[in-house]
Amino acid sequence: MSRNPRQRKVRGRSRVGERYEALVGPVAxxxxxxxxxxxxDPDDETATRVVFTRHTLPGEVVVVQITEGTDGDRFWRGDAVEVLEPSRDRVTPPCSFSGPDRCGGCDFQHVSLPAQRDLKLDVVREQMVRLARMSPEDPLLAGLVVEPVPGDVDGLRWRTRGRFVDLGDGRRGMRKFRSTDVIEVDDCLIESLEPASHTVHGVAFQVAPGGFWQVHPGAPEVLVDTVLEMLDPRAGEAVLDLYAGVGLFGRFLAERVGAEARLVAVEGNSTAAGLAKRNLSGLAKVRVSAGDVAGVLGREYDEPFDLVVLDPPREGARRAVVDQVVDRAPRAVAYVACDPAALARDVALFAERGYRLTALRAFDLFPMTHHVECVALLER
Structure with a gap:
């Protein structure tokens, strides 16, 4: 297989290209x-090496081909290039560009849609147990499911924004997994055939061309409804909207708390912050600040807030922001997360400061990929 992996320090003899027959363990x-x-290992014939392997399912017997790894690495990466004993959840990928050494855009084209959601659920639970130190028997985890969201077609035709490589002459491509190699893709099956709608519950939002907006058509309304249900805003409550984007959550929270209540929105991207001011205009006592969230909170708005909504990027809020949020003593925090590991880490940080996870939902906003969106409620 052709590979052009990211440059990294060589740690011994390369194992790239070697093949092994193996039983597949849990999803990671x-x-x-x-x-x-x-x-x-010549000194320990029983020693094994973990290979994070794509294009397979737990319980299968496959032939794994190593795509990255040397003797000195803690783990290797690989692709399942032959399936000797398939899982009952395996399906023929709907996309002809999916598979080993093919397009790297999707992770689970070879998995039935219900089983994809089960795999994502396993990952969310594992991260919450390992990083948030929750019990596996916690009712929040025991009752959790990854919920489908209206707006895709059997897991396809949902992505309203994508990054393609321009190949010239009207052709375009996608990169292979962890590679700069490009494969031409004439029809990406997860790409939406309709432009993104920026209208949510009858409210039209201004969004910059190429600016951030949820890529699944059903995501904005589902996330807004979930945040409102969890926070249960009351008239007069002060709201802090962090990583506010163009003001999606702030717009509806401001309506709930009323014209006399305070709402502060903080957004790191200056263009998005400017659009948030427009989208939130006409609502009394609303302020929008552009800048790094931790930096803004370190300088401004050092007063109590009743409610906080967090919608951070993939790396999460981290301790600096969590500490600033807790210092404002909100009664409830709604945390919207696109990465379960970052969410679990931050839930543990909130727990250190006296905030308990009281509600958790997960949504399949990225079918055919490993990504999953979670919304968590933290209360004092």
Whole structure:
């Protein structure tokens, strides 16, 4: 297989291209499963090496081909290039560009849609147990499901924004997984055939061309409804909207708390912050600040807030922001997360400061990929 992986320090003899027959273990965060193969240690013939393997399912017996790895690495990466004993959840990928050494845009084209959601659920639960230190028997985890969202067609035709490589002459391509190599793609099956709608519950939002907006058509309304249900805003409550984007959550929270209540929105992107001012215009006592969230909170708005909504990028809020939020003593925090590991880490940080996870929902906003969106409620 042709590979052009990211440059990294060489740690010994390369194992790229080697093949092993192996039983596939559990799913891991990132769109792959855990496989163990002989480590080739002459001093310990029982030693094994973890290979994070794509294009497979737990319980399958496959032939794994190593795509990244040397003797000195803690783990290797690989692709399942032959399936000797398939899972009952395996399906023929609907996209002809999916598979080993093909387009890297999707992780689970080979998995039935219900089983994809089960895999994502396993990942969310594992992250919450490992990083947030929750019990596996916690009712919030035991009752959790990854919920489908209206707006896709059997997991396809939902992505309203994508990044393609321009190949010239009207052709375009996608990169292979962890590679700069490009494969021409004439029809991406997860790409929406309709432009993105920026109208939510009858409210039209201004969004910059190419600016951030949820890519699944059903996401904005589902997330707004979930945040409102969890926070249960009351008239007169002060609201802090962090990583506010163009003001999606702030717009509806401001309506709930009323014209006399305070709402502060903080957004790191200056263009989005400017659009948030427009989208929130006409609502009394609304302020929008552009700048790094931790930096803005370190300088301004050092007063109590009743409600906080957090919608951080993939790396999460982190301690600096969590500490600033807790210092404002909100009664409830709604945390919208596109990465379960970052969410779990931040839930643990909130727990250190006396905030308990009291509600958790997960949504399949990115079918065919490993990504999953969660909304969590934290209360004092």
């Amino acid at each position: 965060h990132g769109g792959h499963c855990v496989v163990r193969v002989p480590a080739g």
